[in-house]
Amino acid sequence: MKLKSKLALTGAATMAALFLGINANAARMDMVDVSNNNGYMSTAEYVSMRNEFGVKTVTVKISEGGTYKDPYAASNIANVQAAGLYINGYHFARYATKAQAIAEANFAGRTAQAAGLPVGAVLATDVESQEANNQSKATNDRNNAAFMQEIQKFGYRADIYTSGSWANNKMTIKGKTGWIAGYPFVPAGKQWYTNNNAWQWSGSAHFRISYGGFDVSQLYNDYYTAGQKSAVKPTNKGAVKANNQAANKHTSKPSASAKWVKETKTYTLKTAVKLRTGASTSSSVVAILPAGTTVKTDQAIIKGGYRWVRQPRFNGYGYLVTGPASNTLEYVKTGTGASHTYYTVKSGDSWWSIAQRNGLSMYTLASQNGKTIYTTIYPGQRLEVR
Known part of the structure; x- marks a missing residue:
């Protein structure tokens, strides 16, 4: 697709640019999408996204395939709304036939209703799976149309999420x-x-009080803001400008000719990481490796906005990310002899009190121990704090 600068926008695109106030010097963080991969997200985090980064709307994962329900969908929906942001949802599609598409739409619609996604929100189909890759364009078009037609019966507006290389x-x-x-x-x-x-x-944007990298999007119209001009206003316009410019400078560079390179290293995970069957976020998950796991690798590659490493296993290979391409060691500590600092939980302790004592947010503390802030901790338990 031909790229256009602000000056090249014409017709309806020009109206959209004027409507949204496009800044030609930086792509904006209008929309963030979150899922179970981001863990529990508080209202305070969404308020910070709005006031300091200019986020207008959040799109949360609702479901995947015909059985998986995102465990954080309900809390994300409630906390996004409490922060005064627009809310939408998405379903990760696994369908390969029209019948499967209709069944998944019914499952996604029911799951969205139960999680509290309001009528009128967008419930997009996320089409990037191997199942879709195996189909013809005509079959994917038929399946997507069936999904979107069915999802509208629940009162939701439909859309398709996919990569630029798959579009058209x-x-x-x-x-x-x-x-x-x-x-x-x-x-x-x-x-x-x-x-x-x-x-x-970007698939690796960072927010001040939130842990890890996030997917961020720029909007060109009002479709994801309830079909109306957004009324969401940041309280710190100077911070929004600075933070958006910083995010643009740190976007990872994709490589069309990325190659695996030899890397014989040992990593110790500082947070739980998914081990996959391939070097792609759409590859199947073999296992979730908890914080503290030692991983020996033989190769590495920069691909899809992440730095992937390959782990030899008894029955082949496993693949995991060490972090975004722009921050290659976000999820790991190098070397088996990496320094760890632990705290032993005492009676009366909480995630909040331990985090405060060690200069962390409680979400970071929980994440780096492979848990959430809703996980019960017990006296005598050891938690990694450094």
Whole structure:
């Protein structure tokens, strides 16, 4: 798709630019999407996203396939709304046939209702799985249409999320529809996918009081803000400008010719990490390795916005990320002899009190121990605090 700068926008795109106040020097963090991978997200975190980064709306994972329900969907929906942001949802599609698409739409719709997603919100289908990759464009178009038609019966508005390389290749994405992912090295000065609803321009954005990397998107119209001009206003416009510019500078550079390189290293995980069957976030999960696990690797690669390493296993290989490509050691500590500091839980302790005592947020403390703040801790238990 041809890239357009602010000056090149014409017609409806120009109206959208004027409506949203596009800054040609930086892609904006209009929308964030979250899932169980981000753990529990508090109202305070969403308020910070709004006031300091200019986030207008959050799209939360609702479900996947025909059985998986995101355990954080309900709390995310409630906390996003409490922060005064618009709320939407998405379903990770596994369907390969029209019948499966309809069944998944019914499952997603019921799950969204139970989690509290309000009528009128967008419930997008996230189409990037191996199942979809194995189908023809015509079959994917038929399946996506069936899903979206069915999801509207629940009172939700439909859309398709996919990658830029799949849009109009593996499936049709019409103008004024679609939420498209494409990660340039430096997005400043250019707007991608301006004919669509939204452009996901980073998969590793960071927010001040939240742990880990996040997917962020720029909106080109009001589809993801309840079909109306957004009324969400940040309280610190100076911080929004600075934070957006910083995020643009640190976007990871994708490589069309990325190659595996030899890397014989030993890592110790400082937070729980998913071990997958391939070097892709859409690859199946073999296991969730808890914090403290020692991982020996033989190769590494920068791919899809992340730094992946390969772990030889008795029956082949496993793949996991050490962190975003721009921060290669976010999730690990190098060397088996890495220094760890532990705290022994005492009677009366809580996630909050231990975190405060050690200069951490309780979400970071819980995450680096492979837990959530809702996990019960007991006297005598050891927690890693450094």
